[in-house]
Amino acid sequence: MNHATPLLSVHNLQVQFFMDEGIVQAVDGVSFDVFPRQVFGIVGESGCGKSVTMKAILQILEPPGRIVKGEILLNRNGSTIDLAKLNPNGKEMRDIRGAQIALIPQEPMSSFSPVHTVGDQIIEAIRLHQPVHARAARQIALEMFRDVGIPMPEQRLDEYAWQLSGGLRQRAMIAMALSCHPRLLIADEPTTAIDVTTQAQILRLLRKLQEEHHTAIIFITHDLGVIAQMADYVQVMYLGLVMEEGPVDAIFHAPKHPYTQALLRSIPSVHSTPRVNLPTISGSIPHPFNRPSGCPFHPRCPQFIAGKCDKHIPPLRSVGGVQAAACVLYHDVEVPR
Amino acid sequence: MLRFILQRLLLLPLLLFVFSVVVFLLVQAPPGDFLTSYLATLASSGSSVDQAQVDALTKQFGLDQPFHVQYIRWMEGLGRGDLGLSLEYQRPNMELIGERLLLTVLLALFAFVFTWVIAIPAGIYSATHQNSILDYVFTLLNYIGVATPNFMLALILMWVAFSSFGVSVTGLFSREYEQAPWSLARFIDLLQHIWLPMIILGIAGTARLMRVMRANLLDELNKPYVVAARARGLSEWRLVLKYPVRLAINPLVSTIGWYLPQLFSGSLIVATVMNLPNIGPMLLRALVQQDMYLAGSILLIYCFLTIIGTLISDILLAWLDPRIRMENA
Ligand SMILES: Nc1ncnc2c1ncn2[C@@H]1O[C@H](COP(=O)(O)OP(=O)(O)O)[C@@H](O)[C@H]1O
Ligand code: SF4
Ligand SMILES: [Mg+2]
Numbered sequence: 001m002n003h004a005t006p007l008l009s010v011h012n013l014q015v016q017f018f019m020d021e022g023i024v025q026a027v028d029g030v031s032f033d034v035f036p037r038q039v040f041g042i043v044g045e046s047g048c049g050k051s052v053t054m055k056a057i058l059q060i061l062e063p064p065g066r067i068v069k070g071e072i073l074l075n076r077n078g079s080t081i082d083l084a085k086l087n088p089n090g091k092e093m094r095d096i097r098g099a100q101i102a103l104i105p106q107e108p109m110s111s112f113s114p115v116h117t118v119g120d121q122i123i124e125a126i127r128l129h130q131p132v133h134a135r136a137a138r139q140i141a142l143e144m145f146r147d148v149g150i151p152m153p154e155q156r157l158d159e160y161a162w163q164l165s166g167g168l169r170q171r172a173m174i175a176m177a178l179s180c181h182p183r184l185l186i187a188d189e190p191t192t193a194i195d196v197t198t199q200a201q202i203l204r205l206l207r208k209l210q211e212e213h214h215t216a217i218i219f220i221t222h223d224l225g226v227i228a229q230m231a232d233y234v235q236v237m238y239l240g241l242v243m244e245e246g247p248v249d250a251i252f253h254a255p256k257h258p259y260t261q262a263l264l265r266s267i268p269s270v271h272s273t274p275r276v277n278l279p280t281i282s283g284s285i286p287h288p289f290n291r292p293s294g295c296p297f298h299p300r301c302p303q304f305i306a307g308k309c310d311k312h313i314p315p316l317r318s319v320g321g322v323q324a325a326a327c328v329l330y331h332d333v334e335v336p337r
Numbered sequence: 338m339l340r341f342i343l344q345r346l347l348l349l350p351l352l353l354f355v356f357s358v359v360v361f362l363l364v365q366a367p368p369g370d371f372l373t374s375y376l377a378t379l380a381s382s383g384s385s386v387d388q389a390q391v392d393a394l395t396k397q398f399g400l401d402q403p404f405h406v407q408y409i410r411w412m413e414g415l416g417r418g419d420l421g422l423s424l425e426y427q428r429p430n431m432e433l434i435g436e437r438l439l440l441t442v443l444l445a446l447f448a449f450v451f452t453w454v455i456a457i458p459a460g461i462y463s464a465t466h467q468n469s470i471l472d473y474v475f476t477l478l479n480y481i482g483v484a485t486p487n488f489m490l491a492l493i494l495m496w497v498a499f500s501s502f503g504v505s506v507t508g509l510f511s512r513e514y515e516q517a518p519w520s521l522a523r524f525i526d527l528l529q530h531i532w533l534p535m536i537i538l539g540i541a542g543t544a545r546l547m548r549v550m551r552a553n554l555l556d557e558l559n560k561p562y563v564v565a566a567r568a569r570g571l572s573e574w575r576l577v578l579k580y581p582v583r584l585a586i587n588p589l590v591s592t593i594g595w596y597l598p599q600l601f602s603g604s605l606i607v608a609t610v611m612n613l614p615n616i617g618p619m620l621l622r623a624l625v626q627q628d629m630y631l632a633g634s635i636l637l638i639y640c641f642l643t644i645i646g647t648l649i650s651d652i653l654l655a656w657l658d659p660r661i662r663m664e665n666a
Pocket of ligand 1: 044064
């Protein structure tokens with residue numbers, strides 16, 4: 001769809017957590033490109049490495065987590081820099097965080113300090129990246145609050161996050177993230193823990209702002225239904241690996257990977273009979289210390305082929321023209337990775 | 338906020354009344370009174386007093402009166418700001434307690450400041466540099482600090498000072514200033530002496546506070562609001578000091594209230610060992626001698642300080658934490 005140069009290009013990213021009990025391979029070689037103005041969706045069950053990938057991009061992984069391999073190329077005015085090579089606490093990286101790439105964190109409920117006002121924290125974000133005085137920064141914050149549809153913005157700025165409703169808190173978070181006009185916005189499960197009506201409003205707001213500000217978004221969720229409304233292009237993750245990727249229509253109408261198919265079966269649709277239990281994916285996500293050999297999905301896969309699927313990790317290969325899947329059903333693997 | 342403080346202040350007289358009854362009951366509780374223990378002391382040293390003198394003392398202090406009459410006498414005095422006469426020293430208790438109380442409070446404040454000034458930065462360092470060499474060193478020092486009784490530490494340090502430097506580090510003043518009136522020179526002399534008891538009294542508290550600070554901060558460091566602050570590009574140390582440290586300290590503030598009186602009573606053995614002109618040894622002696630008005634006055638002052646300390650920490654906490662402030666508004 002987009003033939004421009006990617007805004008962000010992640011190549012073979014690997015993140016490990018070095019625990020006393022052993023090494024957790026949280027992200028195991030993930031690659032993707034995000035183009036300007038694109039909404040790039042990442043979907044997968046909880047624990048598959050979505051948040052860790054985003055923290056790696058921003059270089060805010062908490063110890064004992066570390067990027068052990070891979071490139072994170074950010075295109076800035078025609079030149080690219082590898083974020084993975086920057087010092088996480090250095091000035092250059094800090095200038096990118098919040099200004100070039102902003103994050104709407106996974107837990108909007110507790111992402112504001114409870115003892116500082118919401119305004120304090122947003123004004124802080126603005127003044128970190130824009131050479132303005134406190135008064136001007138407050139004006140910008142007010143503008144942002146109006147943009148995201150917070151009623152009585154003047155008063156809300158001086159309130160604490162716990163005085164705001166869930167929906168308002170999330171709007172305030174979005175206002176903060178967009179306050180420095182980032183070129184890329186990472187929204188990590190922005191609608192989890194919010195009621196359905198508010199969720200729909202927030203999604204519409206994000207869509208609207210994305211069009212107005214021409215921001216690219218990496219939209220993360222465990223909910224395929226939400227992805228369908230938001231994303232242009234989708235990547236399906238499982239246990240730190242990409243299972244399938246492609247344009248949103250292809251993923252929804254012609255899923256190739258058994259995991260994607262299973263995920264799709266488990267979401268409610270207008271056609272399904274009400275009050276019938278939705279099929280769930282059998283089995284549970286393996287413990288990180290106990291990764292299956294070969295295809296990570298094989299213990300739960302209905303199409304598992306013994307002696308084949310558990311031997312080698314199938315690489316992500318193009319199937320059916322527009323999308324790619326990592327599954328032996330579509331190509332035999334002889335070459336070990 | 339103001340209402341909250343006023344409420345607490347209005348409660349003060351009631352609390353003091355309750356405490357005064359309890360205190361008076363306690364100092365009266367041992368069998369006998371001041372005279373019986375006084376006579377016993379005299380008898381064991383071979384001398385004796387005539388009955389007329391005993392009767393006069395009994396009358397003067399109303400020792401033959403029932404409990405409530407004695408209590409009311411004491412309260413009447415307190416109402417006039419008079420803590421009564423010491424039975425043993427035959428001097429006003431106010432005079433006896435005054436200077437010792439001042440020195441005790443000073444020493445407690447010094448130890449308190451020492452504790453916080455050392456423990457908070459060290460705790461922050463330990464938490465932000467978890468498992469670094471210095472973190473391990475702090476941890477080791479902490480265990481030693483908590484495990485060593487402070488009078489033992491006092492004895493060891495006094496012995497070291499005496500055997501290797503030939504100086505005696507007991508007391509809070511040099512000989513020439515012991516009885517002198519207050520002056521700048523006397524205060525400087527005090528500063529030259531107070532640091533050692535300050536360290537000895539503060540060390541266990543420092544160790545404990547450092548552990549708590551480290552644990553609290555570790556709990557806060559990976560909270561979502563910290564991740565969010567990091568993600569907006571705030572530098573690491575500014576971020577740590579502004580957000581998680583603030584939240585980690587809040588619960589510690591509420592410990593100030595009981596920390597001060599604890600320092601008072603904890604200093605008894607150290608004060609005895611180091612010959613400090615503190616209130617601790619005086620209280621001990623008053624209790625042993627059943628010098629009830631002196632003991633009662635000291636205990637009541639303890640209670641008063643505890644209440645005030647708790648009030649101060651409540652106010653501080655409300656000031657620091659909007660969640661508490663607004664709950665009480
Ligand atoms: N702080 C951490 N310490 C150890 N392991 C972690 C940590 N954070 C994440 N992980 C590991 O990384 C995996 C992926 O986590 P995450 O990216 O948060 O999942 P999600 O896809 O739900 O966002 C987890 O299953 C866990 O094993
Ligand atoms: S590789 Fe085998 S186990 Fe894995 S998804 Fe494909 S068929 Fe299932
Ligand atoms: Mg997550």
